[in-house]
Amino acid sequence: MAITGGCLCKAVRYSFAAEPAWARTCWCRVCQYQGGGNGTVNAAFPRESLTAQGELSVREMTADSGNTMKRHFCPKCGTPVFVESSGRPTTITVRVGTLDDPSAVKPTSTIWTRAAPTWACFDETLPKVEAQP
Ligand SMILES: [Zn+2]
Ligand SMILES: [Zn+2]
Numbered sequence: 517m518a519i520t521g522g523c524l525c526k527a528v529r530y531s532f533a534a535e536p537a538w539a540r541t542c543w544c545r546v547c548q549y550q551g552g553g554n555g556t557v558n559a560a561f562p563r564e565s566l567t568a569q570g571e572l573s574v575r576e577m578t579a580d581s582g583n584t585m586k587r588h589f590c591p592k593c594g595t596p597v598f599v600e601s602s603g604r605p606t607t608i609t610v611r612v613g614t615l616d617d618p619s620a621v622k623p624t625s626t627i628w629t630r631a632a633p634t635w636a637c638f639d640e641t642l643p644k645v646e647a648q649p
Contacts, residue, residue: 518531518532518533519531519532519535519536519561519615519620519621520532520615520616521610521614521615521616522570522597522614522616523570523589523590523592523593523595523597523614524590524593524594524595525590525592525593525595527570527571527590527592527593528568528569528570528571528572528590528595528597529568529569529570530566530567530568530569530597530598530610531566531567531568532561532565532566532567532610533565533567534561534562534565535561536559536560536561536621537560537561537562537607538559538560538624538625539557539558539559539560539612539621539622539623539624540557540558540623540624540625540626540627541555541556541557541558541623541625541626541627541639541642542555542556542557542558542626542627542628543555543626543627543628543629543631543632543636544579544580544581544627544628544631544648545580545631546577546579546580546585547628548631548632548633550587550596550611553633554636555626555628555632555636556596556611556612556613557611557612557613557618557621557623558599558609558610558611558612559609559610559612559615559621560604560607560608560609561607561608561609561610562606562607563605563606563607563608566608568598570590571590571591571592572588572589572590572591572597572598573588573589573590573591574586574587574588575587575589579601579648580628580631580647580648581601581603581647581648583601583602583603583604584601584602585599585600585601585602586599586600586601587599588600595611595614596611596614597610597611597614598610598611599611623639623642624642624643625642625643625644625645625649626638626639626642626643626644626645627644627645627647627648627649628645628646628647628648629644629645629646630646630647631647
């Protein structure tokens, strides 16, 4: 079954025909800006499984991991939607909060825990990685 989602204002809509390769919570500093204080939850899908409509703005930067990251966001409502990494050219990562059903994908690990604030809450049932796996 396709996994669908989009931005807050509905200008951007997408659908993935495949299941995610992985999903994880990231507490890197960039994700804390994107998540408004929390980490973000991200799911990686095969790039060819993505169909998307609507204009996206792209911001390119170098991540803590050293990879070049392209962050795609809706220019109308500002919602972060996709992330592409030079380290993973065949996958595209989606912010799980933009799924129509965010429960459809569950994170299975937590990464960049060493960058998290002292008050961060981790799911202690999931493996933790201090930095980029
Ligand atoms: Zn939007
Ligand atoms: Zn991150």
